[in-house]
Amino acid sequence: MRCVIARFPFDFVASEVEALMANVKPEPATGPCVVIGRRTYPVKQVGEIITRQDRRDFTALEVTRALRRLGFTCVNQAAPAPAPAPAVGDLLG
Template sequence: MRVTIARRHFYFHRNEVEEAMNGVTPEPVTGVSVEIGGVSYPIMQVGAVITRQDRRDFSSGEVQRAMAALGFPCRTTVE
């Protein structure tokens, strides 16, 4: 599936995202999270891992839309 993050086009399949995040230790979740392989990751951590870009280059909304389009459940943590 083609997604746009930080004005760049990426082509991801659900299994590629799962493989990229496999073995990655999740950071503490604050704000928006995405569940991948039964593990909740902060959305910005996922964006940084799958795009290999600096977190300042994209927004959480861009990554959230991409993950939702790929069928991953996204949640917002209320503090």
Template sequence: MRVTIARRHFYFHANEVEQAMNGVTPEPAVTGMSVDIGGVRYPIMQVGAVITRQDRRDFNAGEVQRAMQALGFPIHTTSG
């Protein structure tokens, strides 16, 4: 599926995202959005950084959220 993050187009399948995140230790998510990938909950910005290999300052959480929802991953919102 084609997704746009930080004005760049990426082509991902859900299994590719799962493979990229496999073995990655989730950062503590105090507030904000998180996504379940392979039974593990990751902060949305961490996922964006891993799958795009871009600096987190180059994209926002909404872009990654839309991409992960389009790929069928559940999104959660945490408030602190």
């Protein structure tokens, strides 16, 4: 499927994206993410690998649109909640 990312045309096939990402360890997932196989990747990480462009050259929305058109599930991961602070009674023993 043809799509344009950062003003450059690309022809992507879902199986090629899966093959490119097969041996890539996902970065911590926050913000827009895509599920490829059993892993969840930030869309910027996937975009960098499949386009071979710097992440600053494209937006997450451009990559998300392309990946959705290929049939991948895109989600918005929230940042993990901070650990609760210990109660004052717990600190005093």
